[in-house]
Amino acid sequence: MNTLTAQDLQFIDNYLxxxxxLYADIRMEITDHxxxxxxxxxxxxxxxGFYSIFKDFMVEHKANLINNNKQFIKSADKTILKRLGxxxxxxxxxxxxxxxxxxxxxxxxxxxxxxxKPFIMWFPMLSIVPFCIVYTVxxxxxxxxxxxxxxxxxxxxxxxxxxFNLARIILRSYINTNEGYLVVAAIVALITTLSIVLVQLSIxxxxxxxxxxxxx
Amino acid sequence: MHKNFMYIRVMANSKLYKGSLVTIILKLLNESEKxxxxxxxxxxxxxxxxxxxxxxxxxxxxxxxxxxxGLLDVEVKKVDNRLRKYYKLTEKGNKETVxxxxxxxxxxxxxxxxxxxxxxxx
Numbered sequence: 001m002n003t004l005t006a007q008d009l010q011f012i013d014n015y016l017x018x019x020x021x022l023y024a025d026i027r028m029e030i031t032d033h034x035x036x037x038x039x040x041x042x043x044x045x046x047x048x049g050f051y052s053i054f055k056d057f058m059v060e061h062k063a064n065l066i067n068n069n070k071q072f073i074k075s076a077d078k079t080i081l082k083r084l085g086x087x088x089x090x091x092x093x094x095x096x097x098x099x100x101x102x103x104x105x106x107x108x109x110x111x112x113x114x115x116x117k118p119f120i121m122w123f124p125m126l127s128i129v130p131f132c133i134v135y136t137v138x139x140x141x142x143x144x145x146x147x148x149x150x151x152x153x154x155x156x157x158x159x160x161x162x163x164f165n166l167a168r169i170i171l172r173s174y175i176n177t178n179e180g181y182l183v184v185a186a187i188v189a190l191i192t193t194l195s196i197v198l199v200q201l202s203i204x205x206x207x208x209x210x211x212x213x214x215x216x
Numbered sequence: 217m218h219k220n221f222m223y224i225r226v227m228a229n230s231k232l233y234k235g236s237l238v239t240i241i242l243k244l245l246n247e248s249e250k251x252x253x254x255x256x257x258x259x260x261x262x263x264x265x266x267x268x269x270x271x272x273x274x275x276x277x278x279x280x281x282x283x284x285x286g287l288l289d290v291e292v293k294k295v296d297n298r299l300r301k302y303y304k305l306t307e308k309g310n311k312e313t314v315x316x317x318x319x320x321x322x323x324x325x326x327x328x329x330x331x332x333x334x335x336x337x338x
Binding site: 040 | 252253254255258271272273276277280281283284285286290291292295296297298299300301
């Protein structure tokens with residue numbers, strides 16, 4: 001049985017990375033496909049050597065292989081959104097919302113609104129910033145591989161960021177009126193619940209990748 | 217998804233095979249415990265004696281969509297110095313396979329009745 005060496009496999013991986021197949025999970029699958037095809041060629045009696053067989057294979061199949069990239073990202077988004085939706089309709093999520101709502105409402109009526117204002121205004125940013133810091137450090141300092149499912153979480157964070165920003169604008173107009181306490185408490189509860197769900201989802205996806213790709 | 221079916225390269229009349237890719241994948245996975253991408257392409261090629269040749273551009277997007285829809289589960293294993301992603305049917309995938317195969321059988325029966333009708337004196 002002809003099997004490719006670690007150097008051959010690294011060569012394929014590098015080639016794909018330079019062809020904009022950036023995510024390690026997608027690249028891993030394409031690398032295996034290309035390697036399997038080359039090994040099958042060698043097995044069938046092609047003695048031209050790895051580089052010649054690889055070159056011919058890529059000339060014929062590169063466009064098809066790279067095309068695979070786009071659908072993978074769409075599927076990753078769909079999976080994340082589906083998991084997010086499932087988490088949102090769970091009973092603990094509703095309980096968190098109710099708890100935060102009650103605590104927020106009580107706090108708003110108990111404390112001086114002027115003392116709380118700066119915290120409430122910056123509250124929406126709290127869910128975004130930790131993820132950005134952790135991800136940047138993981139990529140730049142620890143040089144971890146980029147995985148589609150984890151990186152696509154950023155897309156969800158961006159949607160949430162816009163939503164939270166809108167909430168912040170609404171908060172600003174309600175915060176100075178006594179009648180607005182219910183709305184403010186509801187928005188704070190919503191932002192907190194969504195942030196907690198998002199962090200839970202991120203941890204669950206990262207754990208899944210760590211378990212599925214424990215060899216990387 | 218229909219756009220991807222265009223990439224199925226077949227020796228025979230390609231139009232007849234379009235739309236069957238998902239059924240083919242589900243059927244193959246139903247017969248094996250788990251399969252990886254290249255293995256699926258080769259199995260299809262062998263079973264159809266080279267008549268049907270599924271390209272990577274059609275296969276992987278279909279596999280990833282089935283995975284996102286919850287019909288397939290994945291398992292990553294280290295094989296020959298590299299990682300290999302195996303696909304297997306979930307419970308939902310098993311049910312969908314039965315539906316898809318029934319749908320295909322009904323389609324074949326209908327086409328057979330149209331193409332070679334059995335005449336009766338009743």
